[in-house]
Amino acid sequence: MSNLNSSYRYPTPQISSNSVNAGSSAGVCMMNTKWRDEQHPSFINFIASFLSANSFRLNFVPIAPDCIFNCGGLSVAFIFVTNWDCQNCEPIFSRVKKLKGQFANLYVVVSLPIKEQNDSFVHSYFKYGMELGKPTFVPVQDLEMGFEKIVKIAHSRGTCKRQDALSKLKAERKQSVQGMGNFLRVVTSIPGIDNHDANALNQAIGSIEAIAKASKGYILENTDLSADNAETVTKFFRDPKFYLGPKIN
Numbered sequence: 001m002s003n004l005n006s007s008y009r010y011p012t013p014q015i016s017s018n019s020v021n022a023g024s025s026a027g028v029c030m031m032n033t034k035w036r037d038e039q040h041p042s043f044i045n046f047i048a049s050f051l052s053a054n055s056f057r058l059n060f061v062p063i064a065p066d067c068i069f070n071c072g073g074l075s076v077a078f079i080f081v082t083n084w085d086c087q088n089c090e091p092i093f094s095r096v097k098k099l100k101g102q103f104a105n106l107y108v109v110v111s112l113p114i115k116e117q118n119d120s121f122v123h124s125y126f127k128y129g130m131e132l133g134k135p136t137f138v139p140v141q142d143l144e145m146g147f148e149k150i151v152k153i154a155h156s157r158g159t160c161k162r163q164d165a166l167s168k169l170k171a172e173r174k175q176s177v178q179g180m181g182n183f184l185r186v187v188t189s190i191p192g193i194d195n196h197d198a199n200a201l202n203q204a205i206g207s208i209e210a211i212a213k214a215s216k217g218y219i220l221e222n223t224d225l226s227a228d229n230a231e232t233v234t235k236f237f238r239d240p241k242f243y244l245g246p247k248i249n
Helices: 031-036 040-055 090-100 115-127 143-187 196-202 208-214 215-224 228-239
Strands: 027-032 056-061 067-071 074-081 106-111 137-142
Touching: 027 031, 027 143, 031 056, 040 056, 067 143, 074 090, 074 143, 090 106, 090 143, 106 143, 115 137, 137 143, 143 196, 143 208, 208 228, 215 228
Parallel strands: 027 056, 074 106, 106 137
Antiparallel strands: 027 067, 067 074
């Protein structure tokens, strides 16, 4: 079992509430049951309280990393070394090499409270051929700081993923609105056709190309356009002065 300090800082720090709505979940933390059982109960209580204060749900499951966070549609895996053994660190690096091939987003948080451990870590990092950033190692001075770092990393990665998805959605929505605007400009340029008629044609028939190929009877059957307007639409797209697409027989 890890050697822990007798006193703990309780989870007063919280991640920014700007990206978490009141009453909603910031994400889920899945924790390795074996790793949990190796920790002091008071540290697990700290973790549970900290996660709850920051709107994360906690589940204990048999997983390969020590914990996996699901935030904003992104999974981030962590190895959390809570007891650095200067005499036996090879198993840690062997595990890192194995898991970095399984998880695209992997971080290794290492608690190094004393200089001897920090020196051992630096020496071992290069001895076992680690590449900078592959994966990212995060040295910390104590366990609570380590777990706070884990939550902040997971939350920030999830927020970036969520914002990226929202940006793409906004761009697609903008493109859709612009496309509809162009459609309305073309169709309402037909004499006698207003926005209502144009929307009816768009919903029932679709694109300008599809409308151009539609017969008067098809338009009357599938929209509420008058017979005169349906005829105007078909004549408009069949008149070479207006329609520049393929010739329609």
